[in-house]
Amino acid sequence: MTLRFVSGSMRGRLVIQLALIAALLSLVLFLVVRTVAERAAADTQDNILLASATSISDALYTERGAVRLELPYSALSMLGSISEDRVFYRVAVGGETLTGYDDLPLPVSNDANQFDTYRYKGETVRAVALKRNFSTGNHSRDVTIVVAQTRLGLAAISSRITNTAMAIGVIFFLLATGLSLWAAQSALAPLTRMAGAVTRRGPSDLRPVVGKTPAELAPLVEALNSFILRLKASLNRSEDFIAEAAHRVRTPLATVRTQAEVVHRSLNQSQNKTALREMIRAIDESSRSAGQLLDHAMVNFRTDQFETAQLDLVELVKETTDRLSPTAGLKDIGINVAHDIPEFPFSGDAILLQNALRNILDNAIKYSPADSIITVNMTSDPEYQIAVIDQGRGFQGGDAQSYLNRFSRGENVDDVVGSGLGLTIVQEVAVAHFGRVEIQNNQTGSGACVSFILPRG
Amino acid sequence: MRIIYLTAWLIAQMICATLANAFEIEEQKLYKSPTGTGNLHIISTADISSFEPILLAFQEENPNIDIDYVVASSAQTMAAIHDERAPFDLVISSAMDLQTKLANDGFAQTYVSSATDSLPSWAKWRNQVFAFTQEPAVLVVSEHAFRDLSIPNTREELIELLRDNPQEFWGRVGTYDVRTSGFGYMLATQNSRNTDSFWRLTEVMGRLKTRLYCCSGEMIDDVASGRLAMAYNVLGSYAEKRLQTMDGVKIVPMQDFVSLMLRTSIITTNAKNASAAKRMVDFLSMMETRPELSAASGLPAVQRLETTAAKGLRPIRLGPGLLVFLDRLKRETFIRNWQNSIVQNNP
Secondary structure, three states: OOOOOOOOOHHHHHHHHHHHHHHHHHHHHHHHHHHHHHHHHHHHHHHHHHHHHHHHHHOEEEEOOEEEEOOOHHHHHHHHHHOOOOEEEEEEEOOEEEEEOOOOOOOOOOOOEEEEEEEEOOEEEEEEEEEEEEEEOOEEEEEEEEEEEEOHHHHHHHHHHHHHHHHHHHHHHHHHHHHHHHHHHHHHHHHHHHHHHHHOOOOOOOOOOOOOOOHHHHHHHHHHHHHHHHHHHHHHHHHHHHHHHHHHHHHHHHHHHHHHHHHHHHOOOHHHHHHHHHHHHHHHHHHHHHHHHHHHHHHHHHHHOOOOEEEEHHHHHHHHHHHHHHHHHHOOOEEEEEEOOOOOEEEEOHHHHHHHHHHHHHHHHHHOOOOOEEEEEEEOOOOEEEEEEOOOOOOOOOOHHHHHOOOOOOOOOOOOOOOOOHHHHHHHHHHHOOOEEEEEEOOOOOOEEEEEEEOOO | OHHHHHHHHHHHHHHHHHHOOOOOOOEEEEEOOOOOOEEEEEEEOOOHHHHHHHHHHHHHHOOOEEEEEEEOOHHHHHHHHHHOOOOOOEEEEOOHHHHHHHHHOOOEOOOOOHHHHOOOHHHEEOOOEEEEEEEEEEEEEEOOOOOOOOOOOOHHHHHHHHHHOHHHHOOOEEEEOOOOOHHHHHHHHHHHHHOOHHHHHHHHHHHOOOEEEOOHHHHHHHHHHOOOOEEEEEEHHHHHHHHOOOOOEEEEOOOOOEEEEEEEEEEEOOOOOHHHHHHHHHHHHOHHHOHHHHHHHOOOEOOHHHHHHOOOEEEOOOOOHHHHOOOHHHHHHHHHHHHHHHOOOOO
16 A cells, blocks of 8 residues: 555664664674774784793803703794794894894894784794893893794684674674664554554544553644544534524424415415425425434434433334324324334433434335335344334335435435435444444335344443 | 816816705605606605605506605705705605794695695694604514513613613613704604603613614614614614514514604795695595505504594694704703713713
8 A cells, every 4th residue: 555645664764774773883893892802812822922932031041151041842832732823933142143043033122022013934923022131140141032923823813703703793783673673663653553543433533532642742642633623623513504504494494384385275276286285395305304404413413422321222112103103194104113022221322313213214104105014123133133124115226335325315216305314314323322224125025124233232 | 278178177067066956865766757747856855765655656646747756864855945945846854843844934835635634633734744654763672682571661661671780781772863863853852851751761871881873774773683682762664664574673662652753745835846746745645545555665654543542642743842942052952961861981
């Protein structure tokens, strides 16, 4: 589903930003781990070089005024025990080589221990230079000990460390990215929840959005609620206006109708009588429409301020049929009520329910031929179903369910007065009670069957 | 006129002498191959008679390589490569210390192959020095001299035996003269590192007017002829080869430990035919799989598993430790100490 107004995704942007941060941190982690570990490895080599040079310096002695050296086996073998690196050494007394590689450079400065890295015999070596002052009889001599080692072992350690650091960095990055996905999801969850709550609302649910929202969403919720309030006020105003208009129209219409009846009775010419009958019919239609508009406004008002009470649907149905029986009697129509259990206890708004039932029965009477039967069949299993079955012309053409829309009428009703609001009212009342309306043609014989279905319990 | 000719001839001789190798060659032999394209120059301390079977077997597998095989002493080999940079492709030597020094000083090429990878870690260094034989240093005794005495199994027993029977062994003990034999020097220095009893043994041997030798072969000959009752630190591989034709001589491996000398090869950095040298290194590294060559040459191949597992066998460790005893001052001190112990002016 792509919406025209969608541009980018907050979650996507959040994830990408967090991933970039994770990548940066991974890089930093990689560099830190590598630097620290390589420093440690280099320090290890330096320490061993120093130990070797120290053991050489400890093996120096004087013999007949000359400096001598008994090179310890461990001095060089300790360097060979950790790696297969080349080893060079030089012992010089006052610049003269005593033993070792006489082209190995001597340090320039006079510090005690000096580490240095340089090229020697075609390879980079790490070297330590140790200075010792040695007294031979009556004068002292400066002895310099240089021990150098190539960095093959260090390079191997370094490449191993680089691989490990790389692996740590990659794992950290993947972990952080995964967590940022989750974090983005959970940070945006209230938004999704709110969107869901608003989407799930019924078409006429204009209550303000309540419930806990994070501070960041509060302005949006506030704006939404204030928008809902304005919308509701605006809707109420228009409904009030319609009701007021209908009410204002109905009373004068009733007067006009009475006057028309009086005139009709006093007229003798059939031509004029017919014209007046047409007029009365038109007045009836207008009056009825106004009535239903009023009903509709009332239903809307009551569903907004829903008042529930315990009642019995059977009693309600009987009351309504009783009230309509005079109208039905005019066309010699009988209304039979049947119910499978004695009582249909239900919690709902009696006035709304009555209004809905009256509209259904009104329709049934209106479309029934004279001298016929309307059956109200009440069943309680699995839901309360009040089926009103007439012997009229039934529904024709199109989707029967579409009559539930406002101002929608069947295709075969031109000769009958109607506004198209009746079933809409029924539908709204059913929905307000979590029920529904099913309309279809009578399965056995002609006629329509309108079922008003309410949940049980 | 004649004077002029003579002078010219003399000058020519002098130039020739300068151009010729300054290092001394003991033997030299050229092995022409049927389809010779490249010449492999080898300088080696192993004599032609023992090494020939290996060369011929190699040439059988590589019929297009001519081999120029030069035999020199370990010191002369070192001089040829280290000082003169003589154009050899491969250096084969039993002087592990000198081979190590060649590699340490940058005269050896690095080479890695599946054959060299299969060598145990003690049999190679830096992938530049590759061992292909392991030769034990043993005690060789004359059975005749030990009719009434028990043959010693450890160095302690040997010291005790010599101390308790001075008359029997006066002038009848032989060992290497470490002043002249590089190999003897290496064995002695490694012994001194491995055991405290070395100096006591040297002292005891000195008191018995021990005879000093340059080579294993002569010691074995003298043991066989009865001039010597025993010879200490003889190269076991030579002894075994010679004993095939000798009676009354016994090889005794010491039970406290046996030093293993490793004969090694290195490919020189200035090798002209490095590829042939590499094939030779591979061939030598896999000599364990050709026991007939060890039998024919008398050179026992590196035993990968056996030696690594055995406790008493101590391969001399390749690496910078070997450089210690090459140190000028160290060598001077060691030889002076050794000389003071073994050369005694006994009555």
